[in-house]
Amino acid sequence: xxxxxxxxxxxxxxxxxxxxxxxxxxxxxxxxxxxxxxxxxxxxxxxxxxxxxxxxxxxxxxxxxxxxxxxxxxxxxxxxxxxxxxxxxxxxxxxxxxxxxxxxxxxxxxxxxxxxxxxxxxxxxxxxxxxxxxxxxxxxxxxxxxxxxxxxxxxxxxxxxxxxxxxxxxxxxxxxxxxxxxxxxxxxxxxxxxxxxxxxxxxxxxxxxxxxxxxxxxxxxxxxxxxxxxxxxxxxxxxxxxxxxxxxxxxxxxxxxxxxxxxxxxxxxxxxxxxxxxxxxxxxxxxxxxxxxxxxxxxxxxxxxxxxxxxxxxxxxxxxxxxxxxxxxxxxxxxxxxxxxxxxxxxxxxxxxxxxxxxxxxxxxxxxxxxxxxxxxxxxxxxxxxxxxxxxxxxxxxxxxxxxxxxxxxxxxxxxxxxxxxxxxxxxxxxxxxxxxxxxxxxxxxxxxxxxxxxxxxxxxxxxxxxxxxxxxxxxxxxxxxxxxxxxxxxxxxxxxxxxxxxxxxxxxxxxxxxxxxxxxxxxxxxxxxxxxxxxxxxxxxxxxxxxxxxxxxxxxxxxxxxxxxxxxxxxxxxx
Numbered sequence: 001x002x003x004x005x006x007x008x009x010x011x012x013x014x015x016x017x018x019x020x021x022x023x024x025x026x027x028x029x030x031x032x033x034x035x036x037x038x039x040x041x042x043x044x045x046x047x048x049x050x051x052x053x054x055x056x057x058x059x060x061x062x063x064x065x066x067x068x069x070x071x072x073x074x075x076x077x078x079x080x081x082x083x084x085x086x087x088x089x090x091x092x093x094x095x096x097x098x099x100x101x102x103x104x105x106x107x108x109x110x111x112x113x114x115x116x117x118x119x120x121x122x123x124x125x126x127x128x129x130x131x132x133x134x135x136x137x138x139x140x141x142x143x144x145x146x147x148x149x150x151x152x153x154x155x156x157x158x159x160x161x162x163x164x165x166x167x168x169x170x171x172x173x174x175x176x177x178x179x180x181x182x183x184x185x186x187x188x189x190x191x192x193x194x195x196x197x198x199x200x201x202x203x204x205x206x207x208x209x210x211x212x213x214x215x216x217x218x219x220x221x222x223x224x225x226x227x228x229x230x231x232x233x234x235x236x237x238x239x240x241x242x243x244x245x246x247x248x249x250x251x252x253x254x255x256x257x258x259x260x261x262x263x264x265x266x267x268x269x270x271x272x273x274x275x276x277x278x279x280x281x282x283x284x285x286x287x288x289x290x291x292x293x294x295x296x297x298x299x300x301x302x303x304x305x306x307x308x309x310x311x312x313x314x315x316x317x318x319x320x321x322x323x324x325x326x327x328x329x330x331x332x333x334x335x336x337x338x339x340x341x342x343x344x345x346x347x348x349x350x351x352x353x354x355x356x357x358x359x360x361x362x363x364x365x366x367x368x369x370x371x372x373x374x375x376x377x378x379x380x381x382x383x384x385x386x387x388x389x390x391x392x393x394x395x396x397x398x399x400x401x402x403x404x405x406x407x408x409x410x411x412x413x414x415x416x417x418x419x420x421x422x423x424x425x426x427x428x429x430x431x432x433x434x435x436x437x438x439x440x441x442x443x444x445x446x447x448x449x450x451x452x453x454x455x456x457x458x459x460x461x462x463x464x465x466x467x468x469x470x471x472x473x474x475x476x477x478x479x480x481x482x483x484x485x486x487x488x489x490x491x492x493x494x495x496x497x498x499x500x501x502x503x504x505x506x507x508x509x510x511x512x513x514x515x516x517x518x519x520x521x522x523x524x525x526x527x528x529x530x531x532x533x534x535x536x537x538x539x540x541x542x543x544x545x546x547x548x549x550x551x552x553x554x555x556x557x558x559x560x561x562x563x564x565x566x567x568x569x570x571x572x573x574x575x576x
Contacts, residue, residue, distance in 0.1 A: 003291040005170050006170045008064055010273075011069070012275050012282070012283045013069075013275055013279070014072060014241075014246075014276075015071070015072070015243050015278065018076060018080040020044060020279070022046075024041055027040055027256050027257070029256065029332075036328065037315035040310060043279045043306075045347055047305040048282060049344035050342055052068060052097065053344060064286075069101070069219055070093065071274070072105075072243045073107070077106075078433050081439060082439050083358065088354070095347055101122075102177070103115065103127070107186075108188045109187055112142065112192065126150055126151065129175045129201075132153040132194070133155065134193075135192075136189075162208055167215075171212075171215070175204050176221075178221050178222075180196055216293065222244060223243075224261070235269075239272075243274060249261045249283075250263045250301050250302045255335065257304070263283070264297045264300075282302070285298075285299070286299045301336075306339075362433070367428050368559050369558050370422070370425075373421055374421040378469040380472075389416075390476065392417060399552060403542075409452075409475060410475065411455075412476075412518065413526070413528075415470020418434060426559075435549075436546040439546070440519060442519065442540065442548060443538040443541070445534045445536050447535055449509040449510060450510070454530035455527075455528045455529075456473055456480055458530055480495050481567070481570070484572060517531075
């Protein structure tokens with residue numbers, strides 16, 4: 001039987017995605033007299049800070065150490081990141097008192113520079129044991145390799161690929177692992193190299209054991225399934241704190257959320273934890289340190305954060321009658337997975353004074369009016385395709401030509417847009433913060449016609465057959481037909497390009513076309529690999545996608561659905 005060596009409190013967050021403000025979360029409550037659909041204002045960094053402050057105080061009272069870990073993807077997701085590019089993330093995570101964070105894929109959506117700037121502002125280590133930065137360009141102004149808080153592979157400034165946290169008299173090692181296929185789903189600089197996960201894990205664990213440390217925490221941004229696999233493939237990890245898949249462990253079925261995985265699922269001798277998404281939830285566990293490197297959860301779990309006086313609405317936003325309000329609030333207070341916490345005043349002041357006030361002009365800036373809503377879907381269905389994505393493609397063309405760049409065609413991948421737009425006035429905050437929240441840069445370059453055809457086919461195959469729905473291509477000044485029954489390589493047919501006089505011309509596979517697209521697509525992601533055979537070096541337009549769309553929408557004043565459908569899909573008889 002394992003001996004008890006000590007205890008500590010572990011708090012963990014992941015995939016917060018710059019959701020510093022509260023969210024109106026749709027919930028389905030299992031009330032005694034039937035299900036009720038509501039929207040409850042939950043989460044946000046002031047509530048996180050309030051919860052963490054109480055948890056730390058409890059740890060002090062019980063004379064137990066306290067550890068706060070962030071499993072990555074702090075970047076992207078709201079206007080806070082689009083505007084402040086990680087500066088707000090650094091300041092607010094410092095305010096929370098994070099002890100360590102692992103690098104998420106969205107931290108590298110726009111290259112290494114935003115993360116390097118973030119690294120220079122944080123007061124906690126950034127973990128990525130399988131990120132090899134030894135090849136960083138020597139004269140790079142934003143080098144990370146020699147930063148003492150960068151806990152990566154063989155960093156001279158931090159020689160060990162792990163950190164050690166003392167839980168009273170017991171040392172606990174913490175190391176981080178990031179996605180080894182980072183270049184496929186993000187945009188790291190070309191001088192970055194990501195090492196295989198399993199081999200790196202075994203190497204780091206061996207180093208930790210050689211230092212005489214038995215208890216090991218892996219801070220992972222690999223996703224829940226991969227964490228569970230790793231727990232079975234690699235011996236010696238006591239606990240995995242993960243992110244990436246937004247997995248909410250625990251039974252939240254009473255409020256219409258997850259009930260898929262128990263908190264602290266165990267595989268062999270390894271516990272696996274993950275705590276939801278978007279600053280709505282936090283995990284807190286009382287961990288027992290046992291001999292032989294094992295850990296055991298004595299008590300704890302994930303909780304959804306809200307307040308007794310949090311705004312409560314019907315599903316469609318109408319106010320509820322007082323009796324309904326009282327019944328619902330009583331039910332919410334009875335749920336063990338929901339914690340009522342007052343937002344921390346200091347955190348609220350920092351957000352309001354330093355950041356929210358500067359976003360006010362976006363919220364009050366009406367960019368465009370919509371006579372009727374614009375629907376967004378990734379893959380066309382029986383009601384048609386996205387009405388938003390083709391307009392984003394048009395916006396890239398418009399912006400480039402306004403800046404004197406002679407582009408021929410545009411392609412926008414459907415996953416870059418996140419919501420449909422309701423009718424009525426639309427603000428800059430709605431466009432930059434919700435429709436196009438990812439701060440994607442825009443590139444233009446020459447590509448041979450044949451490569452462009454291959455890229456269209458590769459993107460559609462990825463969307464329809466490989467599960468990557470976000471790759472579906474919506475074009476501007478380009479139209480095509482996709483025939484799924486044709487052999488691979490011959491499925492894009494009836495290609496035409498619109499000339500500068502607005503006339504459709506037959507597509508020429510031997511000609512070079514100047515393409516404008518997101519830098520993400522330009523790097524050959526998700527089926528667009530043929531675009532890597534560029535005929536000229538990609539040039540940045542100098543704007544992110546939301547800026548281009550705001551400029552385009554403002555110039556039009558009123559946005560209506562695209563005048564014509566630029567694609568035809570025949571999906572019968574798929575062949576390989």
